[in-house]
Amino acid sequence: MSAKPDRQCPETLAEYAAGVLTEPERTAVDAHLSGCASCAATLAVWGAVAGATGPPVDAPPAPASVVPAALARAALAPQPRPVGKRPVGFVWQLLRVELRLVRPSVWLASLVVMVCAAALALSGGSGAGATVLSLVAPLVAVAGVAGVYGPERDPAFEALAVTVTSPRLVLLARVTLIFAYDLALAMAASAVVRVGAPHIGLVDLISGWLGPMTLLSALSLLLATSAGLTTSMTVAGSLWVLRVLTIGVPATADGWLAATMREVWATNLGTVTATLVLLVAVVVLSRRHLRPRGRWPRLNAG
């Protein structure tokens, strides 16, 4: 006999076997089945499938046990706020929270180093103030910014890695805090030096450190988030030693390297542009790199 059904055969045999047809539909199929052996055989197959995959016999748990359990879970695990809709004042809130998460030693160390620098600048001869500040202020900011985020330094790193707020946003919030703090410190130190040595212009003082500070911070931030804190500090430190040497060692002051260093570590359009480029790179690359490395198994690897 042919396995192909003829054109009048109903296609509701599976639903018939499942027992979900309406009464008139059932009657129509029944009428057809009495005269069609092919459909009767097909129905027998569907019937066997229905018998094996039908509703299990155990009764479902009583509502009195299931529903309260689900509601308890709802109460215990509040629904995460949708990331797309942030409340007004979110940025302010984030900054305040992150303020508490930055280690106190970061604030203190920056302050101590800057006070020492200001003291050194004041005690030195004329012209020493600008040089000292231009050498110290960038280094203070770099140390703070590079170590502000990452598994090495952050006691809350594991918790932050699973929060709704993206790691990038946390990173930017912290860098903003640290950098603003160091900026304020350097400004205050400049003001103090200016008072102690009135012959130096305040603009000259500030432009001596502002450009190098932003550029070196941006570079070390990029390296810290992509290659790790050690690499970042090594590279930033080396560059800075190079600069210190070309200023401090008279024999090198006229070489091409010294000229380059003066050009690079200055406050001008070039350094501002370079800083912006580096910051964009930080934001773009942080999508890939701001993940915990090596410590935890990847959840999606299995």
Add this chain to the structure above:
Amino acid sequence: METGAEAMPVPDRLRWRSRGATSDAGDRPVPVADAVLLGRVADGDPAALAALYSRYGSRLLAFLERYAGDRMTAEEILQDTLLAVWRSAHLYARRSGVSTWLFGVARRQAHNRLRARSPELLPLDGVAAGWADPAPGPAEWALANLRAETIAEAFAALAPHHREVLALAFAARLRHQEIAEILGVPVGTVKSRLHHARASLGRALADRGYAEEVP
């Protein structure tokens, strides 16, 4: 794909009735009250959630138990489902029936929980598997004479989308039109997926040594 439906047209009389029965839901007395209940759930009424569970719990659990393969996982997913319903009842837009919506939620929860267990197999309705013959093949005739336990064993080893469609059709006992809405596919695809699932079941059983001559 609609080839299954084209190859085996239903008499117009039948087609009309089956369509009418599912779209105006005149044969089911509860839809209006269901939507009202869901509205109360959205307003935070636990009693409404319990009432919805009383109505659909056993069918949801039947689907989940067949789909997930064991009772304990199914009950966990059922609880996930209730939690999701409690939280997202306000998102119900009356574009589908409450029952369809509930099964859609349950299905998503099942996917979430089962995804970790096995890699996702995408259904290839009629793409790689070819046309689904509505009439059983040689291997499938054997099904009719096998014990339910034997078939159930082979069923548990089927691809997820085959277990899913069979569980929706026979464990949850949903109309094909409803299954189509839940899965977001045309009703013809539901029918052909069912045929493929049945064929896979037949092949699995033949591989296990259960076969029978073509009658």
